Amino acid sequence: METELQWNLVLAVCASLVINIVAENNEGAHRKLSNIDYSGVISIDCGVNEAYTDKTTNLQYQADDFQFGEVYNVSSTYNFNYVSQIQKQLNTLRSFPCGKRNCYTMTPKQGKNQKYIIRAYFAYGNYDNKNKPPIFDLHLGVNFFKTINFTEADRVIRIEAIHFASTDTLHFCLVNIDQGVPFISMLELWPLDNYIYQTSSTLLTLDLLTRINLGASQDNNSFIRYTDDIYGRSWEVQNDYDTVSIKTASSIDLDKLFDPYKLPAEVLSTAVEKLKSDSLEFTLNYGTDSEYYVYLHFFDMKDRANKQNRILNIIINGFDDEANFTQPLTLSYWKPNSIILPVKQGQGIFKILIEATSDSDLPAMLNALEIYRVVPQSDSATQQEDVDAIWHIRDFYKIYSMNWQGDPCEPKNFTWEGVVCSDGDTPRIISLNLSSSKLSGGIDVTFSNLTHLETLDLSNNELTGEVPEFFAQLPRLKILNLSRNMLTGSIPESLKAKSSINSLQLSLDGNLCPYQTGSCKSNNPKFVIPLVASITTIVAVVFIIYIIVMVIRRLRQNGKVISSISVKDEPLKPTNPVFSYSEILIITNNFTTMLGKGGFGKVYLGTLECGKKVAVKKLSLPSAQGYKEFQSEAKLLMHVHHRNVVSLVGYCDEGETKALVYEYLSEGNLQQKLSDKNPNFLEWIQRLKIAMDAANGLDYLHNGCKPPVIHRDLKTSNILLDENMHAKISDFGVSKTFANDTDTYVTTYPAGTPGYVDPEFYCSGTLNKKSDVYSFGIILLELITGQPALRGTPENLSYIIPWVNNKLRTGNIEEIVDPRLQGKYNAASAWKFIGIAMSCLPQVPIHRPHIDHVASELKECLSLELSLERTVSNVRDSLAMSSGQIEFH
Ligand SMILES: *[C@@H]1O[C@H](CO)[C@@H](O)[C@H](O)[C@H]1NC(C)=O
Ligand SMILES: *[C@@H]1O[C@H](CO)[C@@H](O)[C@H](O)[C@H]1NC(C)=O
Ligand SMILES: *[C@@H]1O[C@H](CO)[C@@H](O)[C@H](O)[C@H]1NC(C)=O
Ligand SMILES: *[C@@H]1O[C@H](CO)[C@@H](O)[C@H](O)[C@H]1NC(C)=O
Ligand SMILES: *[C@@H]1O[C@H](CO)[C@@H](O)[C@H](O)[C@H]1NC(C)=O
Ligand SMILES: *[C@@H]1O[C@H](CO)[C@@H](O)[C@H](O)[C@H]1NC(C)=O
Ligand SMILES: *[C@@H]1O[C@H](CO)[C@@H](O)[C@H](O)[C@H]1NC(C)=O
Numbered sequence: 104m105e106t107e108l109q110w111n112l113v114l115a116v117c118a119s120l121v122i123n124i125v126a127e128n129n130e131g132a133h134r135k136l137s138n139i140d141y142s143g144v145i146s147i148d149c150g151v152n153e154a155y156t157d158k159t160t161n162l163q164y165q166a167d168d169f170q171f172g173e174v175y176n177v178s179s180t181y182n183f184n185y186v187s188q189i190q191k192q193l194n195t196l197r198s199f200p201c202g203k204r205n206c207y208t209m210t211p212k213q214g215k216n217q218k219y220i221i222r223a224y225f226a227y228g229n230y231d232n233k234n235k236p237p238i239f240d241l242h243l244g245v246n247f248f249k250t251i252n253f254t255e256a257d258r259v260i261r262i263e264a265i266h267f268a269s270t271d272t273l274h275f276c277l278v279n280i281d282q283g284v285p286f287i288s289m290l291e292l293w294p295l296d297n298y299i300y301q302t303s304s305t306l307l308t309l310d311l312l313t314r315i316n317l318g319a320s321q322d323n324n325s326f327i328r329y330t331d332d333i334y335g336r337s338w339e340v341q342n343d344y345d346t347v348s349i350k351t352a353s354s355i356d357l358d359k360l361f362d363p364y365k366l367p368a369e370v371l372s373t374a375v376e377k378l379k380s381d382s383l384e385f386t387l388n389y390g391t392d393s394e395y396y397v398y399l400h401f402f403d404m405k406d407r408a409n410k411q412n413r414i415l416n417i418i419i420n421g422f423d424d425e426a427n428f429t430q431p432l433t434l435s436y437w438k439p440n441s442i443i444l445p446v447k448q449g450q451g452i453f454k455i456l457i458e459a460t461s462d463s464d465l466p467a468m469l470n471a472l473e474i475y476r477v478v479p480q481s482d483s484a485t486q487q488e489d490v491d492a493i494w495h496i497r498d499f500y501k502i503y504s505m506n507w508q509g510d511p512c513e514p515k516n517f518t519w520e521g522v523v524c525s526d527g528d529t530p531r532i533i534s535l536n537l538s539s540s541k542l543s544g545g546i547d548v549t550f551s552n553l554t555h556l557e558t559l560d561l562s563n564n565e566l567t568g569e570v571p572e573f574f575a576q577l578p579r580l581k582i583l584n585l586s587r588n589m590l591t592g593s594i595p596e597s598l599k600a601k602s603s604i605n606s607l608q609l610s611l612d613g614n615l616c617p618y619q620t621g622s623c624k625s626n627n628p629k630f631v632i633p634l635v636a637s638i639t640t641i642v643a644v645v646f647i648i649y650i651i652v653m654v655i656r657r658l659r660q661n662g663k664v665i666s667s668i669s670v671k672d673e674p675l676k677p678t679n680p681v682f683s684y685s686e687i688l689i690i691t692n693n694f695t696t697m698l699g700k701g702g703f704g705k706v707y708l709g710t711l712e713c714g715k716k717v718a719v720k721k722l723s724l725p726s727a728q729g730y731k732e733f734q735s736e737a738k739l740l741m742h743v744h745h746r747n748v749v750s751l752v753g754y755c756d757e758g759e760t761k762a763l764v765y766e767y768l769s770e771g772n773l774q775q776k777l778s779d780k781n782p783n784f785l786e787w788i789q790r791l792k793i794a795m796d797a798a799n800g801l802d803y804l805h806n807g808c809k810p811p812v813i814h815r816d817l818k819t820s821n822i823l824l825d826e827n828m829h830a831k832i833s834d835f836g837v838s839k840t841f842a843n844d845t846d847t848y849v850t851t852y853p854a855g856t857p858g859y860v861d862p863e864f865y866c867s868g869t870l871n872k873k874s875d876v877y878s879f880g881i882i883l884l885e886l887i888t889g890q891p892a893l894r895g896t897p898e899n900l901s902y903i904i905p906w907v908n909n910k911l912r913t914g915n916i917e918e919i920v921d922p923r924l925q926g927k928y929n930a931a932s933a934w935k936f937i938g939i940a941m942s943c944l945p946q947v948p949i950h951r952p953h954i955d956h957v958a959s960e961l962k963e964c965l966s967l968e969l970s971l972e973r974t975v976s977n978v979r980d981s982l983a984m985s986s987g988q989i990e991f992h
């Protein structure tokens with residue numbers, strides 16, 4: 104094992120001897136260092152799923168139980184028993200088939216401005232049964248460290264770096280260079296004393312090339328590691344040169360030596376010595392032109408009975424110039440001495456000579472040596488505050504699907520997706536784009552730590568809560584895009600001020616302000632809707648409210664800047680959902696723009712103070728009695744929040760005046776979209792998506808809310824569409840909610856809408872979840888066929904189900920699917936879609952599926968369609984590739 108080193112010790116040929124200088128104590132009874140704090144050591148056994156304490160070393164091994172990569176065992180024919188201390192750790196590994204760069208990020212408790220040994224092991228062990236170990240790169244922090252290239256499949260490669268951390272977080276990254284899948288078996292990090300392994304600049308990173316314990320017996324100490332070495336350094340044994348091996352059998356009490364390098368007793372106790380006055384000579388041959396550091400470790404065990412001295416010259420040479428490195432070095436008895444030799448050379452070969460001076464009584468000797476290469480540093484890490492903040496944001500919103508690993512800015516071709524950094528010595532994050540990243544929850548206060556941000560785009564997510572004040576404190580922020588979230592409340596004055604003088608471009612359209620926080624999941628006992636209304640209620644209920652018929656004009660939603668919205672004299676109370684009549688007047692600008700007319704009132708376009716557009720339904724009933732429970736029911740419905748359900752933003756309940764304030768959706772309702780009067784008919788894929796959205800919304804009402812909300816009046820005109828053509832269910836619970844037992848003034852209509860009503864209702868008089876599923880099935884048929892649920896005159900009505908059933912008998916799909924699509928759909932997904940619709944429509948409710956089942960079927964149907972489309976576009980791509988447009992990602 105060990106690093107791929109080519110080094111040789113060139114010496115004259117002569118037998119090697121072992122001389123025991125002192126042999127008084129028990130051999131090997133070395134006293135280990137006491138009082139060493141190992142709590143800063145991080146040891147990761149890659150590929151195991153839980154932490155454990157290693158029985159032989161007592162070291163705590165952590166599991167790398169994270170989102171990235173895959174876990175393997177090495178092939179059972181491999182047995183790394185020659186590295187017995189870590190044999191168990193090498194048996195499992197983690198490989199990274201996905202992503203260019205995968206990083207282990209360690210946060211040692213010592214933090215920054217601290218020197219560490221970072222050590223990793225790679226034992227391929229034919230884990231993938233390909234018998235071809237990969238070649239991949241390692242990055243340490245933001246710099247390339249080295250390439251892992253196995254010469255033989257059964258080798259174990261160890262890499263080791265001495266690294267001065269200038270940041271609190273240390274990134275160790277495996278980079279795929281398209282020559283196999285990177286993997287790692289074990290990773291560890293040991294804090295070092297800062298004053299050892301000195302280099303010309305503290306910031307240098309050293310790459311271990313070799314570390315040799317001289318004079319030891321191959322059999323015994325071939326693999327020294329922790330616990331012998333308190334830094335876990337392993338020492339190779341080399342003893343087959345023309346030297347004399349010397350060895351002390353005296354006990355070495357490390358606590359009394361005060362050796363800063365804390366060499367293990369096993370290393371100190373052996374050395375090589377020259378006979379006579381020959382020089383010890385090492386010729387080191389490394390292929391690359393680089394800068395090196397050599398550390399020579401001396402520990403003179405020769406008792407000075409007759410005041411002998413040992414004085415050594417250390418000479419390094421390149422090819423031509425020979426130079427004494429230091430003043431002659433005088434070794435004292437039983438005193439460790441480590442010498443640092445910087446080596447700059449051009450040819451890749453250098454020689455080290457250790458020779459006794461003429462006035463030295465004793466010959467040249469050496470106990471151990473280490474050789475390191477200086478790792479070139481090209482990039483510097485991102486400012487620590489920015490790193491901490493962006494990592495916190497990553498974990499807060501669980502952003503794991505993107506390449507958000509390692510340093511956010513460096514190296515340049517691995518800068519995180521959506522992140523833009525400044526150039527310069529210490530990069531700063533200046534732009535962050537997390538648009539459409541499925542962020543949910545509140546706006547994390549940590550955004551305020553990214554003090555150099557100029558642009559922040561959080562649009563099109565599911566962020567809730569209020570717009571925080573701290574954005575105004577970001578000195579460089581010029582663009583803040585919070586549009587299309589579910590934010591509430593009013594805009595902080597300071598932000599308003601900034602945007603009014605145009606120092607900040609603030610976008611907030613497409614939010615839900617103001618509304619009360621809370622959700623269906625919070626089961627508030629104060630408001631309880633009976634699950635199923637009694638027959639008397641149903642008979643009494645006659646409300647078929649056509650709502651929010653939104654057409655008129657398609658309002659431009661994109662890039663709306665808040666500073667352009669006129670602020671009314673009388674500001675709204677931000678989170679209060681209760682509107683006064685005068686507020687309603689302001690919101691709707693005295694009911695200027697009517698969006699449509701429903702059964703119990705007209706619907707007007709309104710704009711809240713925060714810029715959010717709303718649809719205000721002014722209820723105009725002959726008797727206020729019907730609203731006995733108006734307020735409590737309205738409050739309950741305000742707790743219903745889901746991206747596929749239209750939100751009730753607030754209400755007005757002032758004497759006789761009652762109004763409901765809804766989220767406004769710019770694309771109107773599904774009925775209009777499917778109508779033959781609409782020139783822009785919906786494409787097949789849009790229909791599938793709308794069906795899936797609506798099913799998800801209904802699933803939420805049925806299964807996400809406590810008590811469940813039964814819609815009772817599902818129909819295409821109650822499915823509204825936003826500017827992205829996402830569907831939302833509206834008017835849920837309305838027929839029940841806004842009626843009570845005394846509402847007897849209209850008795851001519853059943854609950855629900857003709858064409859959509861569960862046939863069972865006519866027998867039982869009750870509506871339940873399965874009734875909603877039936878109505879939903881009708882909607883699906885309308886989506887497929889483009890036909891309305893009911894056609895013709897009252898005398899000669901044509902229902903959609905018998906029509907479809909008729910066509911199904913012929914088995915000709917083209918006759919069923921909307922002819923306007925002109926065959927632009929895949930037959931497989933069309934058949935599945937029809938199947939799902941029909942499954943909702945049995946006469947007997949018990950035979951109908953639950954809506955969550957329908958939703959998952961629709962999801963499959965959509966992915967079927969998408970995969971079929973992809974097949975088509977793949978054919979297109981391969982055509983494009985053959986004309987030379989290949990790009991790798
Ligand atoms: C690896 O081996 C252990 C036991 O030897 C076994 O429990 C585990 O499931 C194996 N893991 C894999 C990924 O094969
Ligand atoms: C890997 O090692 C082989 C054999 O030593 C060599 O030919 C090849 O260029 C190396 N590859 C890389 C990427 O270093
Ligand atoms: C190797 O170690 C054993 C005890 O562990 C000892 O008896 C033996 O002398 C050692 N051999 C050498 C060559 O040091
Ligand atoms: C190194 O120093 C010694 C004296 O200590 C001197 O004799 C020798 O010539 C020097 N060697 C070189 C290469 O300068
Ligand atoms: C953000 O900055 C504050 C104050 O400087 C600091 O206390 C906090 O730890 C920082 N948060 C993160 C996640 O870095
Ligand atoms: C990253 O960029 C450097 C040069 O800027 C290039 O040498 C290296 O191959 C690139 N790495 C990847 C993985 O694209
Ligand atoms: C953020 O990225 C989206 C595409 O992912 C893009 O449409 C939008 O313009 C970007 N925002 C900014 C501020 O650059």
Ligand SMILES: *[C@@H]1O[C@H](CO)[C@@H](O)[C@H](O)[C@H]1NC(C)=O
Pocket residue numbers: 538560562563582584586608610661662
């Ligand atoms: C805000 O985000 C939306 C959606 O990504 C985008 O269309 C719009 O241009 C963005 N506005 C600004 C000011 O970046």
